[in-house]
Amino acid sequence: MTPVRRFNSFGEYAKERFGGRKLQKVNIDAGFTCPNRDGTLGYGGCVYCNNNSFKPGSCRSVLPVSKQVADGIGYLGRRYKAGLFLAYFQPFTNTYAPVEELERLYLEALAHPQVAGLAIGTRPDCVDEQKIALLEGLAKKYFILVEYGLQSMHEKSLRFIERGHGFDTFLKAVELTAGRGIHIGAHIIAGIPTETREETLLMADGLSELEVGFLKLHQLQVVKGTKLARTYAQEEFHVFGYDEYIDFAVDFLERLRADIVIQRLFATAPDELLIAPKWGWDRHRILRDIEARLASRNTFQGSKAKTRTGKRTKAL
Numbered sequence: 001m002t003p004v005r006r007f008n009s010f011g012e013y014a015k016e017r018f019g020g021r022k023l024q025k026v027n028i029d030a031g032f033t034c035p036n037r038d039g040t041l042g043y044g045g046c047v048y049c050n051n052n053s054f055k056p057g058s059c060r061s062v063l064p065v066s067k068q069v070a071d072g073i074g075y076l077g078r079r080y081k082a083g084l085f086l087a088y089f090q091p092f093t094n095t096y097a098p099v100e101e102l103e104r105l106y107l108e109a110l111a112h113p114q115v116a117g118l119a120i121g122t123r124p125d126c127v128d129e130q131k132i133a134l135l136e137g138l139a140k141k142y143f144i145l146v147e148y149g150l151q152s153m154h155e156k157s158l159r160f161i162e163r164g165h166g167f168d169t170f171l172k173a174v175e176l177t178a179g180r181g182i183h184i185g186a187h188i189i190a191g192i193p194t195e196t197r198e199e200t201l202l203m204a205d206g207l208s209e210l211e212v213g214f215l216k217l218h219q220l221q222v223v224k225g226t227k228l229a230r231t232y233a234q235e236e237f238h239v240f241g242y243d244e245y246i247d248f249a250v251d252f253l254e255r256l257r258a259d260i261v262i263q264r265l266f267a268t269a270p271d272e273l274l275i276a277p278k279w280g281w282d283r284h285r286i287l288r289d290i291e292a293r294l295a296s297r298n299t300f301q302g303s304k305a306k307t308r309t310g311k312r313t314k315a316l
Contacts, residue, residue, distance in 0.1 A: 006294040007253050007301040010214070010263045017143070018116065024082040025119060026072035027090050030065055030105050034093040035126065041164035046151070047227040048161060048189070048220065050273065065108045073114055085112075086143065088119040095122040095146075099130045106134075110142055117143030119185075124148045124173035125165040132176050139181035145214060147185035147263075148173055153203045157192045162227075171210075178211040185214035185263065190248060192220055193237040201251055208257035208307045215260050217252060218267035219245050222275040229275055239277040246286075250293045258302025265290055 005012060014023040035041045036049075063071075069087055076082050087109035095102060106118055118138070127146070135144050150170045152158055158166060170186075177184050186207060190200050207215065219240045222232045231237075240248065249265050266286050271278075279286070294300065 006291060006299070007262050007265075008258060008260060010261050013261045018084055021084045022080065022082040023084045023086065023116070024076045024080055025086045025088040026069055026076060026115075027088050028065055028068050028072075028109060029091045030089055030094065032089075032092045032094050032096050034096060034123070036123075036162070036164045037092070042162065044227065046161045046163055047231070048223070050223045050225045065105055066111065069109050069112045069115060073112065077114075083114065084116050085114050086117050086119045086145070087112075087115050088121070090121050093123050093126050094120045095131050096126045099134055102131060103134055106138060110138070115142075117145070119145045119147060121147045121149065121187075123165065124150065124170040127173050127176065129176065132180065132182070135177075135182050136180040143183070144181070145183040145185055146177060147187060147214070147216065149187045151187060151189045152192055152195065153206050154195055154199060157194045160192060160194045161189075174210055174212065183214060184212050185216065186210075186212045187216045188218075189220050190217060190245075190252070191238075191240050197248065200248075201255060204252045204255035205306050207260070208255070208305050213259070213261060214263055215256070216264040217249070217262070218264055219277065221267050221269050221277070223269050223273045224275060225273070232275060236276075241277065242279040242281070245277075246289050246293050249290050250297065250299065253294070253301040254299055254304040255306070256301055257305050257307060258300070260301075262301070 015021075034045060037043060037045045065087075069085075073085055076085065089105075089109075097105075106120075109115060109118060120135075135146065138144050148170060150167075151161060151163060153167050153170075155166055174184055188203055188207070192200075222228050222239065245266070253262075253265075266283070268283050268286070281289075
């Protein structure tokens with residue numbers, strides 16, 4: 001049977017998972033910081049990081065979590081006719097606090113009757129047994145997705161972006177989280193200048209061998225207010241052209257395990273912040289072009305995957 005899409009999209013997954021009810025994410029800024037910003041590991045964050053490049057303007061930590069949830073649901077319910085929501089703790093590192101504080105914030109978001117669960121963006125070096133035990137308890141009643149920012153499986157790239165942890169830290173976080181009813185996601189950046197195209201594609205093979213069920217993939221973007229922007233101004237490095245990235249995304253999908261749910265395939269920073277690459281297309285056009293390229297090749301996610309198991313235990 002031909003799938004609705006040629007890749008395993010989060011939208012289709014959510015329809016099946018939640019009985020056909022329309023699901024949307026409500027972005028929450030709970031006021032967290034990051035160990036790569038507060039001096040624990042460094043200051044200023046990773047070289048590419050400017051949270052304003054992806055955080056909605058309505059997502060403000062000055063508002064209580066319950067107010068952000070209610071306002072977001074009101075807006076998204078009207079715009080998208082959604083009746084069910086995930087509270088998405090998005091900016092910075094959303095497990096970077098004592099477990100008692102995390103429990104208070106998570107429960108405040110879950111208290112809204114239309115919230116079916118949480119999506120929590122965090123770093124793999126900011127979880128421990130206590131925090132995962134908290135999420136395991138919540139997962140008995142709610143949908144809980146932990147999205148680990150990996151960015152690259154290659155140590156040279158993690159050093160270049162000044163991530164502050166290695167790939168082994170990600171593997172340990174996945175091992176700690178797996179098998180406890182918690183959904184595991186990963187974030188990957190394509191086009192870090194320390195990597196060849198094939199090295200970046202190798203991450204599709206590597207992720208396919210991990211117990212990761214969700215993926216966000218996007219092209220490296222150079223945005224204002226970052227160390228990467230200063231580096232780019234001194235000497236421009238290669239960034240993905242539009243057609244080049246469409247081909248790359250299709251190649252990556254072909255090599256990725258078919259059951260991994262795709263939450264994102266590209267990024268679209270605001271025009272006033274974006275330096276490069278400037279493609280000039282909105283997200284709907286980019287998605288259509290990826291799907292059209294899959295169709296023109298008559299190919300699908302996982303058509304060239306080397307593994308079906310999700311059981312990798314060692315680094316690349």
